[in-house]
Amino acid sequence: MHNNKPSIGIIGATGFTGSELARLLCQHPEITIKHITSETHKGKLFSDLHPQFMGILDQELESADVIDQSDVDVLFLALPHGVSMDFIKRWEHKNCKIIDLSGDFRLSTPEIYKTWYQKDHIFTKGFESAVYGQPELFADQIKGSSLVANPGCYPTASILSLAPLFVGGLIEKDTVIIDAKSGLTGAGVKASDTTHFSNVNENFKAYGLGVHRHTVEIEEQFSILGKQEIQVQFTPHLLPVDRGILVTAYAKTTKKLDQESLGKIYHDFYEGKPFVRLRKSAPGIKDVRGSHYCDIYPFWDERTNRVIVISAIDNLLKGAASQAVHNMNLMLGYEEKTGLEQIPLRP
Amino acid sequence: MHNNKPSIGIIGATGFTGSELARLLCQHPEITIKHITSETHKGKLFSDLHPQFMGILDQELESADVIDQSDVDVLFLALPHGVSMDFIKRWEHKNCKIIDLSGDFRLSTPEIYKTWYQKDHIFTKGFESAVYGQPELFADQIKGSSLVANPGCYPTASILSLAPLFVGGLIEKDTVIIDAKSGLTGAGVKASDTTHFSNVNENFKAYGLGVHRHTVEIEEQFSILGKQEIQVQFTPHLLPVDRGILVTAYAKTTKKLDQESLGKIYHDFYEGKPFVRLRKSAPGIKDVRGSHYCDIYPFWDERTNRVIVISAIDNLLKGAASQAVHNMNLMLGYEEKTGLEQIPLRP
Amino acid sequence: MHNNKPSIGIIGATGFTGSELARLLCQHPEITIKHITSETHKGKLFSDLHPQFMGILDQELESADVIDQSDVDVLFLALPHGVSMDFIKRWEHKNCKIIDLSGDFRLSTPEIYKTWYQKDHIFTKGFESAVYGQPELFADQIKGSSLVANPGCYPTASILSLAPLFVGGLIEKDTVIIDAKSGLTGAGVKASDTTHFSNVNENFKAYGLGVHRHTVEIEEQFSILGKQEIQVQFTPHLLPVDRGILVTAYAKTTKKLDQESLGKIYHDFYEGKPFVRLRKSAPGIKDVRGSHYCDIYPFWDERTNRVIVISAIDNLLKGAASQAVHNMNLMLGYEEKTGLEQIPLRP
Amino acid sequence: MHNNKPSIGIIGATGFTGSELARLLCQHPEITIKHITSETHKGKLFSDLHPQFMGILDQELESADVIDQSDVDVLFLALPHGVSMDFIKRWEHKNCKIIDLSGDFRLSTPEIYKTWYQKDHIFTKGFESAVYGQPELFADQIKGSSLVANPGCYPTASILSLAPLFVGGLIEKDTVIIDAKSGLTGAGVKASDTTHFSNVNENFKAYGLGVHRHTVEIEEQFSILGKQEIQVQFTPHLLPVDRGILVTAYAKTTKKLDQESLGKIYHDFYEGKPFVRLRKSAPGIKDVRGSHYCDIYPFWDERTNRVIVISAIDNLLKGAASQAVHNMNLMLGYEEKTGLEQIPLRP
Incomplete structure (x- = not known):
């Protein structure tokens, strides 16, 4: 019973x-x-x-x-x-x-x-x-x-991608760019031109430039974590797949890091969090499809001194x-x- | 432990x-x-x-x-x-x-x-x-x-589609045509021209006409079920999807049926079989994706006096x-x- | 000017x-x-x-x-x-x-x-x-x-697939089965559950069993060509692609053929028709995408004494x-x- | 003749x-x-x-x-x-x-x-x-x-996206981020794990982080156009489509612009170039598929004072x-x- x-x-x-x-x-x-x-x-x-x-x-x-x-x-x-x-x-x-x-x-x-x-x-x-x-x-x-x-789907993937650096006070203000890509289910079940197969299949485009509602949700959470007012550039795109969000997050840091120190920051931050998996190379959305995982790969570009973080979730599940x-x-x-x-x- | x-x-x-x-x-x-x-x-x-x-x-x-x-x-x-x-x-x-x-x-x-x-x-x-x-x-x-x-993936979907009629002695000999369609994973994990994305995506084709190995596997099982030697026409096709087999099986019957009597035959045969689901309209492969179900819809065409059975499985699972x-x-x-x-x- | x-x-x-x-x-x-x-x-x-x-x-x-x-x-x-x-x-x-x-x-x-x-x-x-x-x-x-x-899109691919045999009086009555598969654009530009990306993508299903309007269009043309009343079993399916129809047509013939004699019948019939291409193996829909061609492959199955003809068109163009x-x-x-x-x- | x-x-x-x-x-x-x-x-x-x-x-x-x-x-x-x-x-x-x-x-x-x-x-x-x-x-x-x-495919889409601003001396040094997404044909015709359908379909991922060869090609051309040494952050991603590249380019400018002045810069620069089409909203890759066009949409984000430019090409053609x-x-x-x-x- x-x-x-x-x-x-x-x-x-x-x-x-x-x-x-x-x-x-x-x-x-x-x-x-x-x-x-x-x-x-x-x-x-x-x-x-x-x-x-x-x-x-x-x-x-x-x-x-x-x-x-x-x-x-x-x-x-x-x-x-x-x-x-x-x-x-x-x-x-x-x-x-x-x-x-x-x-x-x-x-x-x-x-x-x-x-x-x-x-x-x-x-x-x-x-x-x-x-x-x-x-x-x-x-x-x-x-x-x-x-x-x-939380929203884009915010989940976005916030988790940079949270360790914001909490560590390591993000240089106003350098954050979040280029995000979502599967079509993010657009909902309702039939419309947006969800018509022939507009999605074999296609890919950006939308909501500068005005997407998830922008402010991300900014508010980063501001809380970073303890200062944060602005981000957030651009969503529509992928010709059912499920999945991939976030490519870019930021400058307040001090020079390297791949090892960056990895350690993420490792320490997410230790004990059962659904965040730190990957050793860039994850794809299919690696998390149908599951509650958020796969994250933080990358330090030695050439440009910029951090790039890739995070992947299933938008309908973790999102x-x-x-x-x-x-x-x-x-x-x-x-x-x-x-x-x-x-x-x-x- | x-x-x-x-x-x-x-x-x-x-x-x-x-x-x-x-x-x-x-x-x-x-x-x-x-x-x-x-x-x-x-x-x-x-x-x-x-x-x-x-x-x-x-x-x-x-x-x-x-x-x-x-x-x-x-x-x-x-x-x-x-x-x-x-x-x-x-x-x-x-x-x-x-x-x-x-x-x-x-x-x-x-x-x-x-x-x-x-x-x-x-x-x-x-x-x-x-x-x-x-x-x-x-x-x-x-x-x-x-x-x-x-069993093979195609045989599973094929055999389950017509088993109730073969066991019931209702199939007219040599009228069985099985037009089958499979997702790409049926071709295996090995990289080849066959599995190259650009040969599969937005494409669809038949293969193995007249010679596919699953033909004899299906025939042998139908022969056992029907207690006579059975020949089938089996044509596999390659779908631009990862998973799923849909079988469209055609046959003439030894006596005239109608939708109701056909449905009853299937219902009786599959009662107590937890993974066969009899549907009231044609299933799609996505209805069973990631699961062990075989969804079956038997249809009687009054105009042509022919039975058409649609069955759908996940080729990697039920198959x-x-x-x-x-x-x-x-x-x-x-x-x-x-x-x-x-x-x-x-x- | x-x-x-x-x-x-x-x-x-x-x-x-x-x-x-x-x-x-x-x-x-x-x-x-x-x-x-x-x-x-x-x-x-x-x-x-x-x-x-x-x-x-x-x-x-x-x-x-x-x-x-x-x-x-x-x-x-x-x-x-x-x-x-x-x-x-x-x-x-x-x-x-x-x-x-x-x-x-x-x-x-x-x-x-x-x-x-x-x-x-x-x-x-x-x-x-x-x-x-x-x-x-x-x-x-x-x-x-x-x-x-x-002509309709399905009828074009269907009629061309068997026309040489009907005109030659070679089709055994009531043995014709046309298992047809179409890309989503056949469903039109209007937004609906049918055309919603998530219902089409990674999916495949039959529809209109026994009642699709193109059935009668095909039958009428075959009846004209074959000079007798012809009934066909026609089953359309929905492919997760934008464009293309593939027809797999099955028939018994009034006399035994072989691959060579079958090929000759098609060759003679379509000689001088610039948009029908007779192929030496089964064509895929991507071979004709964006063009006015109808690619046809007639196959004689020695084992079953049945003819199988594959035809492929772009449904929006040749169709x-x-x-x-x-x-x-x-x-x-x-x-x-x-x-x-x-x-x-x-x- | x-x-x-x-x-x-x-x-x-x-x-x-x-x-x-x-x-x-x-x-x-x-x-x-x-x-x-x-x-x-x-x-x-x-x-x-x-x-x-x-x-x-x-x-x-x-x-x-x-x-x-x-x-x-x-x-x-x-x-x-x-x-x-x-x-x-x-x-x-x-x-x-x-x-x-x-x-x-x-x-x-x-x-x-x-x-x-x-x-x-x-x-x-x-x-x-x-x-x-x-x-x-x-x-x-x-x-x-x-x-x-x-030129390379990514460089073509990338260079055209920001050329008017580099030539105009309007790009703030080291603020350029190019987040690029390409269809699978960019990976070539050779069968490999990378091109296997099941690794591409319903998937999306970044690759070549920090080391992709097209980075230097883009940087050299921007340096020529901008008359100073330019570094860019370039991240390619693999789309589950056959054709198309979409570039989302981000940059800070040396002076504040607005949507109108930005549009005028692009209009003047590309006047008389028959294959660049300036769009009034973000283009998708399907808008240029099979053609020689590069569709560009420059967007000024008033909130962040950053320019975002979307450009779309067919990687096999314009690319x-x-x-x-x-x-x-x-x-x-x-x-x-x-x-x-x-x-x-x-x-």
Whole structure:
């Protein structure tokens, strides 16, 4: 019987992060999925919507209204930006932990939110309690939190790529350039010109130059880690693959390093972090596909005295769903790796 | 401690089936991997060869010679056709069970082997004991066997597509056409013109017309199931994807059916087979990717009075590695699904 | 000056066939593009819609209304099925030749159209004059026609694959199976779940089992060629590539052939047809990409006494736009190859 | 008759640039292909090697020895780095123009060549006469040259992205970062782990960090244009597509610009250059596929006061074969666009 296990609700089952959450959680040994909701598809089975789950997760989809009256221990909100906050406000007084996969509580203030998301925030109180859910950096705060803002996919790969140097005070201000590349699932499940096969396949392009919302999320976290205001140049690109983010991060350092000293900084910083793997050469996105790993390769260019860090994640997992489960593990007091030991699927 | 669990050896770690076996077996709850061998890479770590396993499976690769002196309970041979038989002969008197993923013991006689594989068989005695390891059809024989010939990838998808009709005596002789399409991993890990990205990507073609070795493997199994000599027209094609086989099987039947009666035949036949999923519409290969499922959709065309069956598998799993683990489960007396509950990775 | 050259209108510029027509026609040496129309995008430049044409074809898009008052020699209708007939009726009395790329006039009667297209035909008179525009088969009729129904993409590859055998009276009735595979552009430019990258990429599936509209188009043409009523089993599949159709056609013959006699039949039939290339092994779709070729490989299976024919085309060109230009060349009395000598783009 | 047209030899027919040269040159109106050579495949037809050319270019492949005794006007050397120089030395006294597609004469001195190519140069005299064949920058020198070093693919896209700013003296020293991404054909036709489909497909990774040979080629050209020694950070990545390079170039400027002034600089610089297209938003590689265009989008980031320039080319064409033909047009006195008006193939 699952009766004594914490019960979980997944709010929003249509998108990629919703289905990935379900994939991870229905095999998680310590919890039980009580509700999966979808306003559009309520009444259908989860496996009607996602046929790969046939015979595995045939649970009926419900309206999110069911949560109002239901005891659940943890809610995962896999909803669009600007929609999530409505539900978090609505369930403010519920006695449950919330992990929000949208961008609604990732930034520091409602004003900054409005600037980058072009929308008034309707639950500004949430900013007081929300914790930024990057487990490698803020595990202690996450453990005690009831509202975790799950980091964005690009920010996860970007922040982890340079965190050791920012924390070490080693980054020369305003030299950081993050050239990031994401698989198409980052654009979401909705059919559009952007997601049309013929616009993606055999193609590659930059988008959101200078204005992408993840820029400020990265800058805020680097500013916290570096203890000064940091500006980054962030450029996302769209890869003709389903999954994966590769970040190529460039920075000048405040003192000359070499490959060995650089490697040591990263090794010391990430020791004991089970999901960061320090690589000896540049990783590819396929090395982490389907898994919770972030593979990082820091490189010191002797010729230019610049550091280049390559980091690779699966945008739907370490960049979304598995990071959310990781946060849940911390919030509920489980071992970090519980339910997250999937091995990358390659080829 | 793993000491009391059956110990396993994986012979041949370089190829795709070797690494997939390792992925499944290192998470299998009932066994322990004792040896992984590679003549080319002995001394390296498994994760040097397959970096996605870094921190997960860093076991040292050994020469296959180590097996001569080692107690192991089960050996998986992930070797090329024509090489496997050397080792099976060599280890004839070892007290261990062998699951051979090559084609060396799949056919009925050494003579037929020679005709289709253009090579003399050097261990004809093996044919006496080898069992064809299709768990949905021959579970009882597999349970008692010490040498299982793991079915080919195309044969698995092909045989499962029409088995219910052959067993039911419903196939009109010589009307079977199997038009099959496989992802590139079916061509193996070796670099060649065939596997060069630019020959595969955005391309699609038929190959092996009239002469592909899997033809006779399919025919032999259908002949057994149908209790008469069966000839099939089998045409493989190469898909520009990593994983997956889709079979489109056509046949005339000995009596007129309809969609409902056809569906019932399949339902009855596959009831209790945990890895065959009968679908209500045509499956895609991505619905089973990374999993042990075979998704099948039988369709009756009222206009032409012909049956069309679509079946989809992951060629590296149900078509190779997970089927081998399934066979091991049967041979060692475990529940069929043990260690095989991976959910398809989609998208 | 272009003044004395025949003037052309392309009706419908949004879709893939519209832009491919423009690509071919703006480099055709004998004609001039007078109008390109789009109701949705009128007023924009063609290159706003299709940026690859920037600096090449910056012509302004007009409403189709402009055609009412304009002298044009040839109109290409690149419109959806069921929309084309409205315009053909409207321009019935215009003194111009029409090449219709939709399915509206490909079938023999309005009744059959209604059965397969689920729509009443509003211009039944057009059936009297419409010629089926397969240049390799009906060049004489096309030359004298004012209304050409440009063949469907699947029918083109299918018909050419078996035409020599049907014309020779060599096909055994009701043994024809056409297993066809198409790139995604066959599904059109419109964003939908079907065309979403993540549903196509790394995927492969059958669709339209038993009911695809091209079935009847193929059957009608085979019936004409074979001088008896022919039924075919036609199954389309969706390939994760942009362009290309590969047909694998199976048939029993009324007399035993061999590879040599089969090859001779094809050679004799296609002699002098500049765009059919008889290959000595199975072609891939990339061998014809971006070109007007249909590559065909007829294979006689000695073991099964069955013929297998592989044919490959670019669905947007030989399966649509370049075939339309080929028809125009015939209708205007130009040499067949005029403007159609693009070499396949590979890799 | 072709007798009076200049005659051409293509040395090295096996690789992608060899076949692309043939594709362009066999349709070039002003020249005739006299020889195509391949040591490995001499005696075969060109179309045996590249079946897409069947019926189009069935010319017999010869040994390069034939050139010793043959009058040809232009030789295209499509050979590996380090091999080309042997032939250029051998044919030093032939009265013909040579366009070398290798890297053997792109750098300024034999010493720098040795440092980056790890090989002694055996024909140092060639450096005196070789002209760097970037038509947008050095048309006058190219016109008078007998030995043109055709630029590398990455350098072409990189140099054109920032040339207007370097020439204008606007780049702040040592701030240039070039994050470049190339399709797989850049890795060549040879089968290897690098080019194996399963290592490329659904993957993406950086390579050659800090040591890629194109770094020095870019730096030398920028130093010439900028009239001071320039260092760049250049990082290449491998895209899972056949064709295309996208460069994302970052730089600080010596004075504050804005989008308008930046655009004007590029507009003035590239006016009259028929193959550079200035775009109003970020181009994708598919916008130029199969064509000789370089699409450029310069962007001024008001927030960071940094310039970002995106440039896109087809690596096999503008990055190799069509640029070589462009150079030939200049060397032979033809209009620049002769034979190079292919429209991008999209989708």
